[in-house]
Amino acid sequence: MTGLMSVWRNSTFKRLFNLNSDEAKGRSCILASTVLSSIVTNITGGIFYSGYLLEYGITIVNIGILTFIPFIANAFSLLSPMILEPIKKRKAILAASRAASYVIKILGLILLPMIVKSEVGRNIGFAVIVFVSSAISALFSAGYSVWHISFLPESIRADYFNVSSAIANFIVGMVSLVSAVVTDAFSHSEQRIQIITALYIVGLVLALLDVLVLCLPKEYEYQHTTAKPKLTDTVRLAFSQKKFMLTMWIMFWYTFASNLTASVINVYLLQDIGVSYTFVTGINASYFVFFILFGSVAKKMISRFAWFKTFAFAVFPLFFTYVLYSFVNSSNYYWLMLIVRLTQHFLSVMIQITYSNFPYINLPPGDRTNYMSFYTVFVNLASLLSMLLGTGFVDWLGDNRVPVLGRQLNSIQILMLATGTLLGLLAIAVLKLIPKITPDKE
Numbered sequence: 001m002t003g004l005m006s007v008w009r010n011s012t013f014k015r016l017f018n019l020n021s022d023e024a025k026g027r028s029c030i031l032a033s034t035v036l037s038s039i040v041t042n043i044t045g046g047i048f049y050s051g052y053l054l055e056y057g058i059t060i061v062n063i064g065i066l067t068f069i070p071f072i073a074n075a076f077s078l079l080s081p082m083i084l085e086p087i088k089k090r091k092a093i094l095a096a097s098r099a100a101s102y103v104i105k106i107l108g109l110i111l112l113p114m115i116v117k118s119e120v121g122r123n124i125g126f127a128v129i130v131f132v133s134s135a136i137s138a139l140f141s142a143g144y145s146v147w148h149i150s151f152l153p154e155s156i157r158a159d160y161f162n163v164s165s166a167i168a169n170f171i172v173g174m175v176s177l178v179s180a181v182v183t184d185a186f187s188h189s190e191q192r193i194q195i196i197t198a199l200y201i202v203g204l205v206l207a208l209l210d211v212l213v214l215c216l217p218k219e220y221e222y223q224h225t226t227a228k229p230k231l232t233d234t235v236r237l238a239f240s241q242k243k244f245m246l247t248m249w250i251m252f253w254y255t256f257a258s259n260l261t262a263s264v265i266n267v268y269l270l271q272d273i274g275v276s277y278t279f280v281t282g283i284n285a286s287y288f289v290f291f292i293l294f295g296s297v298a299k300k301m302i303s304r305f306a307w308f309k310t311f312a313f314a315v316f317p318l319f320f321t322y323v324l325y326s327f328v329n330s331s332n333y334y335w336l337m338l339i340v341r342l343t344q345h346f347l348s349v350m351i352q353i354t355y356s357n358f359p360y361i362n363l364p365p366g367d368r369t370n371y372m373s374f375y376t377v378f379v380n381l382a383s384l385l386s387m388l389l390g391t392g393f394v395d396w397l398g399d400n401r402v403p404v405l406g407r408q409l410n411s412i413q414i415l416m417l418a419t420g421t422l423l424g425l426l427a428i429a430v431l432k433l434i435p436k437i438t439p440d441k442e
Contacts, residue, residue: 012159012163013163015156015159016156016159016160016163017031022217022218023150023151023153025216025217025218026148026150026151026217026218027151027152027160027164029213029214029216029217030148030151030164030217031164031167031168032210032213033210033213033214034164034168035167035168035171035172036206036207036209036210036213037207037210038168038169038171038172039171039172039175039176039203039206040102040106040203040206040207040210042172042175042176042284043175043176043179043199043200043202043203044105044106044109044199044200044203048179048196048199048277049266050063050266050267050270051196051266051270051277052109052193052196052197052200053066053126054267054270054271055192055193055196056113056122056193057119057122058119058122058123058126060264060267060268060271060394061391061394061395062123063263063264063267064263064264064387064390064391064394064395065127065263065391066126066127066130067262067263067387067391068263068383068384068387068388068391069127069130069131069134070130070131070134070137070380071380071381071383071384071387072131072134072384073130073131073132073134073135073137073138074134074138074376074377074380074381074384075138075377075380075381076135076138076139077138077139077141077142077373077374077376077377077380078231078234078235078373078374078377079139079231080138080139080140080141080142080143080369080373080376081142081233081234081367081369081370081373082230082231083139083140084140084142084143084146084369085222085367085369085370088221088222089219090143090147090219091215091219093140093143094140094143094144094147094214095211095214095215097136097137097139097140098137098140098141098144098210098211098214099207099208099211100133100136101133101134101136101137102133102204102207102208102210102211103204103207103208104129104132104133104136105129105130105133105134106200106203106204106207107204108125108129108133109126109129109200110197110200110201110204112125112126112129138376138380141376142369142372142373142376143369144214145359145368145372145376146222146368146369146372147217147219147220148217149360149363149368150220151217152360157357157360158298158299158302158303158353158357159299161352161353161356161357162291162295162296162298162299162353163295165291165295165349165352165353165356166288166291166292166295167288168288169287169288169291170288170291172285173281173284173285173286173287173288174285176281176284176285177278177281177282177285179199179277179281181277181278222368222369233367233370234370234373234374234377235374237364237367237370237371237374238370238371238374238378241362241364241371242436243362243436243437243439243440244362244363244364244371246362246433246436246437247358247359247361247362247437248374248375248378248379250308250311250358250426250429250430250433250437251355251358251359251375251378251379251382252378252379252381252382253382253422253426253429254315254355254423254426255379255382255383255386256382256383256385256386256422257386257418257419257422257423257426258386258419258423259382259383259386259387259390260386260387260389260390260415260416260418260419260422261390261412261415261416261419262383262386262387262390263387263390263391264390264391264394264412264415265412266280268412272330272410272412273328273329273330273333273337274330274333275333275337279333279334283337283338283341283342283345284341286342286345287345287348290342290345290346290348290349291349294346294349294350295349295353297349297350298310298349298350298353298354299353301313301350302353302354306434306438307354307357307358307361308354308430308433308434308437308438309430309431309434310350310354311350311351311354311355311358311430312426312427312428312430312431313350313427314347314348314349314350314351314354315347315351315423315424315426315427315430316423316424316427316428317343317347318344318347318420318423318424319420319421319423319424320420321340321343321344321347321420322416322417322419322420322423323416323417323420324336324339324340325337325340325416325420326409326413326414326416326417328340359372359375361439362437362439390415393411393414393415394411394412394415396411397410397411397414398411402414404417
């Protein structure tokens with residue numbers, strides 16, 4: 001028992017989440033929120049979201065459109081500084097906006113199919129619901145990032161992102177896996193839509209709990225350099241900070257490359273490849289194991305090579321995984337998709353920990369709502385453009401195939417090869433940019 005107490009006292013977890021200071025309490029609330037919001041996202045989004053829409057007759061192209069609508073709505077983040085900067089205490093308005101966004105989206109998706117029966121009406125209704133909820137989130141979500149950065153000083157970020165990601169991925173993975181098993185159990189039953197709807201109801205309850213948890217941390221005073229925020233400040237301030245902007249371009253490129261198949265991949269796996277909810281979710285759920293096994297490796301790499309070089313070293317091999325991913329089909333997915341996705345899990349440990357710090361790594365000390373709003377809009381613009389291109393390409397090519405190195409590839413396979421190529425080029429570019437993006441010594 002004494003040994004266990006000694007391990008606990010000296011553990012990274014206790015140092016981060018001991019509840020003995022306002023900062024540690026804040027980190028504990030952020031962790032709880034990360035877990036809750038991730039569960040909500042996984043059981044009301046991703047493959048369950050695609051399956052839910054498929055059940056109501058929404059096509060793959062229209063699902064793709066619904067998937068990138070939130071990224072259009074994120075343009076409202078540009079207005080966030082004008083709304084939030086004059087407010088000294090933002091907790092109440094942040095909580096109200098977060099609750100409204102959750103309720104409109106989740107409850108709206110549940111009720112709309114019961115009220116609207118036409119295919120066109122449902123398409124329009126789903127689009128409106130997703131847009132409105134996303135716009136509300138975009139207007140206010142930057143406020144949470146600015147608030148929470150006070151709890152994450154540079155000295156503990158690697159440990160925090162490592163531990164919090166491992167815990168969140170474990171809990172989220174287990175919940176999602178159980179949900180997938182239940183959904184697959186009713187795969188040939190008329191009750192499957194009721195099962196997914198029940199998951200949405202659970203998601204709404206957890207979403208409101210997430211809002212309550214985020215009301216608990218202490219709110220600090222915010223720094224300003226402009227008396228009256230302007231719409232142009234968000235762009236002007238960001239482009240005036242060279243290292244911050246170069247970091248944003250790295251995030252833009254990575255996000256763009258990673259999302260080329262995001263709007264269509266789940267439908268492709270369910271309909272064309274024939275994978276089950278349980279198989280996909282089981283692979284995703286195993287992600288936490290890689291944090292447990294390789295989180296310390298990621299920390300050592302960051303300590304030795306710093307943030308950007310570690311990121312580049314992990315991103316470059318993704319090129320080979322996406323080449324292999326393009327070979328996955330209905331007869332080999334059990335083993336080939338497993339190899340591809342588990343390899344990506346290993347690399348993603350380093351990528352997630354480093355990428356999570358990028359918004360903060362060259363973040364100036366003042367006017368942070370402006371910078372975080374710019375980050376939100378800029379990165380979401382990358383997702384939007386990528387999904388537009390990916391969905392448009394799938395719609396344009398249709399069922400046709402293109403010969404590539406002696407193989408007949410469909411649109412998704414071509415997009416996978418494009419993703420791998422862009423990520424490989426990004427890794428090389430980051431290594432060349434390191435002298436220009438390394439943070440200044442404080």
